Amino acid sequence: MKTQPPILADKLLKWFCAPHLLENIQGDLHEEFEYQVKRIGVRRARWRYWWEILGFMKPRYIKRKPTQYPTTYSYSPDMLQNYFKIAVRNLLKNRTFSLINITGLAIGLVCCLAIGLYVWDEYQYDRAVPQFEQTYRVTERQKQATGLYDIAVTPGPLAPALKNDFPEITETVRVGAWSGLLQYQQTAVEPEAMRVVDPSFLSFFGFKLLKGNPQTVLSSPDEIVISEAVAERFFGKDWRAQFILGKTIHYNQERPLRLSGIVENAPARSHLQFDVLLPFKYFELNDKWSYNWGSNNYHTYLKIRPDNDVAAFGQKLAGQLKNYDKGNETPLLLQPLRDIHLYSDFDFGTDWGKHGDIRYVRIFIIVGLIVLLIALFNFINLSTARATQRAREVGVRKSVGALRSSLIAQFWGESLLMTSLALGVGLLLLQLLMPFFNELSGKVMAVPFQQPLFGAFMVGLLLFISFLTGLYPAFYLSSFRPVSVLKGIFDKKSGAGFRKTLVVTQFVMSIVLIIGTVGLYRQLQFIQNKKLGFDKEQLLYVRLKGDTRQKAMTLKELLTKQSSIASVSATTSTLVNMQNTSYIEWDGKTPKNEFLITQMNVDADFLKTTGMTLAAGRNFSPAIASDTSDKFGTYLINETAARRMGWTPQKALGKKVNFWGLDGKIVGVLRDFHFRPMNVKIEPFIVRFRPKEFYFNLLIKTRPTQTQRALADIARIYKKIEPNQLFSYGFVNEDLGRQYAIEQRTGQLLLCFSILTILIACLGLFGLATFTAEQRIKEIGIRKVMGASIASITTLLSKDFIKLVLIANGIAFPLAYYGLNHWLEDFEYRIGIEWWVFVVAGITAIGISFLTVSFQAIKAALMNPVKSLKTE
């Protein structure tokens, strides 16, 4: 076989050598190589070959021969200028289209960006904590009679025990919730979020101490650390300039505490909210609930060494509790800090942090994408619909030598230009709408224009969106054959199928959103108007604090005398989301039908004040001796409790039960009432009558239209009885509504977005209708000349679009049904999904789109045929 010269050398030559010289040079080289192989052998011939090739690396051989025909580089400044000029001319020539295009896209982008900011913010929680990734909270999964319950709290001694036994743990901290009144000289403050914490709290979470010694703060029992906000309330705006450390602040008027530090206000993006910190030390020494293994009162946080396997550690930890607390099989779980804000779902109100909800974050992400998608579809639709107008341009460009690639580049460039304009308008709108959006979302956000990351993201978004919007038009327009488009043979229907699909998709999404919003609102309304089993109107509560608890009855008597007040009852709870559950014993109880029962202590006026009714039996009475006995309990239970115990309301009367170690009997059965949010079923409930125990609230029923006067009366009397305490009250009605705050907020946001989506979709429809009317202008003229009526022409033009919306309805209904059903399953008490919601949504969509289309159709139908037919 013939020896071949080195391939690599040949490749090199082929690369640098001018094509018109290549054949000759390479031929000579090969001939020479063959000669040299015979003369000096293959190895040296190869070296020589390389040597010869390197000799040809000279400009003379590299320089390409200029071609006979001039070519224009696609991206030469001249061409770019031309593309730009044409793009601007097109924008201005079709002002309506451009406006529709840019506005639609801008609105879509505003929604998408606003939602993006919201979601981003939700994911930023607690990120400022040092070693964020290694931080966990220990939680429990308790097995109770009625099932498994996730509890966010753990026993007080757990943290030091774990720290002692596991070398993997670097740091721990305990956080407990507390409440009380603080007083400094004449100023009294009732903190909203008092926390009991270990000294490591500040360094663990990275909270800054503004005044005080971070090494020693919170390490002795009688200290107090307050936040900036509380400091301002105690010492005035200029607290920074005063020497306030070491001052004495009284807790509940009895315990003097030394002010040892001022901490920054809790960051907004932190699940931990606090305004006063008390040292755990005190509770460790004095409060048996804090050093016992038997009660769960504290959030336990820990950090583990970065090089440790979390899964393995988690397994070791799971069964640890029984080593400390004999017989306690409850598993301990690790909840990563990153999950606390969005994924916390704990029972019995054991998680007192500030929380988001991943489900609603997901809903928003989906809605944001839908809005963006609808806007993108508009853009694509209108660009392709206008293709006929650009067809000639494409034909001319191609015949004078434009390559398809340069046409694609041109149209992509145009969509980049349009998208840039839309993004610019969108950012401006976003900035303007930010206050409104903040109000809707309940956050404090700003468009982060200064952040380089945001800038980079915007550029990325711009490129991505213009890529998407330009994709179809660029390939579609550039595929025209110059011969046919210049001859005027142009398939006007081309791309129509694609456009129709997009329109249908747009309307499917809009209709789904409309149905979703209507469903959500109906459910919210249902929840708020559902009969709760008691009368929540004109019902307010006054908190009893400290000493006032002993004086509850005096206060009650004074209040009852006021003409503005209908009735007063002392209770332990406010009827809102009650979760204080315990076990109960009764005649005929077996381990199988055991359950947890929620309890509250009331007085005899409870039924009168709340308007609850009895299914059987009698109310408590102070006049009956056995009712007020110390040795024997008297109880009311609800119907559910009676049923679970295996009795009808009638049968339950007089039955013996043992609750909290006290024997007693049931004297009456209350009709079921809702004491938890509507996502939970009505559970068993027991009402105790223990007038000698503490009450925490007064429930007050005011007379209709006398609420303001009643409030003034209460404040006056409260002041008289308890001059040192702050009067705090609330309306049961409002507190009940607040339970659904997140649903309401979502509802409002969804409403806004579904209005926007239908708006954008109609904007697109309007554009398409305008376009069709323009295209068929001659046809309409001829029809009119032949005697067609305005109505028939309007129908002719509208029916195609309405058909699309009808199809969209057909697709949207099952989707919406599925989605809404899924969401409603969270609620134990929910509306049925009724057919009329679909009809209303469908008719709305059809109606709005008909209005949009017929506006153009009628305009076209009213046109004078002379005008449209005389020019060609």
Added chain:
Amino acid sequence: MKRTYLGEFEEIVLLTVAVLDGQAYGVVLMHEIIEQTGRSVRLNQVHSALQRLEEKGMVNSEMGEPTNERGGRRKRLFSVTAYGHRTLQEIQEVRVSFWSRLTSPLKLSV
């Protein structure tokens, strides 16, 4: 008299093309020159000389038949143009006239 300047190597290449009489192309020219002058010549030198000569109009070229040892590539065959011939002749005449005016013939020093 104004004429195109011809380099020494170009002159040798032009002469060799004339000698080979229509059968001249890169490799053959190189071997011939090496053989006749004994100097080491590289292929690229021959090619650039030929290009320059062609630009000056002293040679013209045409594509020949492909051969096997060239891997099926064609060779470019060069021949001297009339202008090339005249130039060679002029150079020769100038040299001859100088030689004839030499009073004492040169002694070979080798």
